[in-house]
Amino acid sequence: MVANSAGDGAAPAAVGAAPAMTGTTVAYPPLLQLRGVGRNFGPVQALIGVDLDIPAGQVTALVGDNGAGKSTLVKCISGIYQPSSGELRWKGNPVHIHSPRDATNLGIATVYQDLALCDNLDIVQNMMLGHEQLKFGILDEVSMELTAKQTLHDLRVTSVRSIRQPVGSLSGGQRQAVAVAKAVMLDARLVIMDEPTAALGVSQTELVISLIRRLADTGHAVIMISHNLNDVLAVADRIAVLYLGRLVGVGPAAEFDRQSIVDLMTTGASARLGNGHGSAAAIVPGARTGSEG
Ligand SMILES: Nc1ncnc2c1ncn2[C@@H]1O[C@H](COP(=O)(O)OP(=O)(O)OP(=O)(O)O)[C@@H](O)[C@H]1O
Numbered sequence: 410m411v412a413n414s415a416g417d418g419a420a421p422a423a424v425g426a427a428p429a430m431t432g433t434t435v436a437y438p439p440l441l442q443l444r445g446v447g448r449n450f451g452p453v454q455a456l457i458g459v460d461l462d463i464p465a466g467q468v469t470a471l472v473g474d475n476g477a478g479k480s481t482l483v484k485c486i487s488g489i490y491q492p493s494s495g496e497l498r499w500k501g502n503p504v505h506i507h508s509p510r511d512a513t514n515l516g517i518a519t520v521y522q523d524l525a526l527c528d529n530l531d532i533v534q535n536m537m538l539g540h541e542q543l544k545f546g547i548l549d550e551v552s553m554e555l556t557a558k559q560t561l562h563d564l565r566v567t568s569v570r571s572i573r574q575p576v577g578s579l580s581g582g583q584r585q586a587v588a589v590a591k592a593v594m595l596d597a598r599l600v601i602m603d604e605p606t607a608a609l610g611v612s613q614t615e616l617v618i619s620l621i622r623r624l625a626d627t628g629h630a631v632i633m634i635s636h637n638l639n640d641v642l643a644v645a646d647r648i649a650v651l652y653l654g655r656l657v658g659v660g661p662a663a664e665f666d667r668q669s670i671v672d673l674m675t676t677g678a679s680a681r682l683g684n685g686h687g688s689a690a691a692i693v694p695g696a697r698t699g700s701e702g
């Protein structure tokens with residue numbers, strides 16, 4: 410299996426070793442590290458012993474079949490669920506993220522698959538919810554409207570008629586765009602997107618993909634969950650594959666091709682890796698990228 414195939418030189422990074430030498434550069438601890446993370450729902454083991462590094466300045470695509478545990482993993486990072494076992498480290502230090510507020514305070518912004526937007530509030534109110542701007546102790550509507558407008562403009566989200574429109578009246582694609590814009594506006598260090606392009610048309614998908622690229626290029630860590638391998642191969646620097654709650658492959662995107670990703674997603678292993686197609690040694694749980702820092 411890929412996870413156990415690191416036999417030719419590059420051993421998996423030692424748990425807790427940071428900074429470490431990789432070639433000639435010193436690799437600082439990745440922004441976020443997961444070590445042995447598990448999560449049970451009663452008898453269901455949604456996550457089992459996940460070791461994963463999330464470096465700044467890179468897009469990590471998290472892929473897996475329905476029910477593989479992707480959303481659960483993201484919810485453990487963003488304070489919705491507590492891991493049943495294992496540890497999260499932020500900038501090398503162990504952290505306990507008990508709530509979404511803890512995650513926000515660390516610098517983690519999440520756009521959920523089920524889009525936690527309030528239908529009865531308008532676009533500005535949704536984007537500012539929990540981050541309202543005040544002037545002389547009262548809501549600064551003008552400033553908030555300008556900030557929201559500018560963010561949407563920067564994302565080239567031009568299809569909404571009015572930013573004072575209730576979110577409940579928006580199309581699926583427009584709702585997604587608002588949720589993505591909100592994450593961008595919060596200027597987080599780690600932006601997590603659960604199926605950011607699932608509800609988007611072709612041109613909006615392209616915009617979101619270029620936005621994701623821009624986020625990483627400006628030093629953010631990005632985790633993108635996607636079923637769309639075109640999007641994954643277009644934008645990911647690293648790919649992590651979950652299969653029935655286990656991380657069965659992780660490494661630089663260049664080490665994977667479409668078929669190896671599909672193999673890992675559907676069977677938990679790929680014969681294409683470790684038999685001359687790329688270096689399977691790099692594709693091990695928790696493998697460092699060597700490019701952080
Ligand atoms: N709140 C919950 N209670 C019980 N079981 C849950 C809960 N949330 C997730 N699970 C189970 O955990 C497993 C992983 O679910 P999860 O939603 O993380 O999958 P996913 O990879 O995001 O799937 P999808 O691609 O369909 O969104 C599934 O077996 C699911 O039924």
Ligand SMILES: [Mg+2]
Pocket residue numbers: 479480481522603
């Ligand atoms: Mg999901």
